[in-house]
Amino acid sequence: MKRVMGNARLSSGAYLPFPVLDDEMKISFLGGGNMAAALVSGMIAKGFAADQISVIELSNENRERLSLCHGVRAVAAPDKPALECDIFVLAVKPQQMRAALAPLAGQLGNALVVSIAAGLRVADLSRWLGGHRRIVRCMPNTPAL
Secondary structure, three states: OEEEEEEEEEOOEEEEEEEEEEOOOEEEEEOHHHHHHHHHHHHHHHOOOOOEEEEEEOOOOHHHHHHHHHHHHEEEOOOOOHOOOEEEOOOOHHHHHHHHHHHHHHOOOOOEEEEEOOOOOOOHHHHHHOOOOOOEOOOEEEOOO
C-alpha cells in the first residue's frame, strides 16, 4: 500500500511524520449512526473512495441508508474485509462500547483505532480490544459537520 506522509509540529518545534489518508487506505467504522454518517459523507466529499470504506452497523435501516446515500459497504457484523483495514473508527455510544468491542478482541491487527466516543479511556479501550496498542481518542466538532 502506498503511504503518503505528512508532518505534525510538536510543541518542542520538532516535526513528527504521520500517515495521511490516500486512495488505497481502507477505513472501517464500528457504528453507522449520525456521527459516522457525517464523517463518511465528509470523507467522500473530499475525494475518498467509497469502496475503501466499510461500516459495521446493527440497524438494517442505517446500513441501507449508508449504502444507498454514500455507496459504502455496510454489514451487520464484523467480517474479514471490515477487519482488514488501516484505520478502525469506534463510533458507537460510550455505554455500548464494551459489548461492541468484545467480539473484536485481538482481531484488528496493526490497524490504528480511532475512538470518537466521549469519556472512555484509552486503557479501557485497549483492554476491551485484547491489549491493542494503536489507539487514539478524538472528539469531532459537530457544528463543523
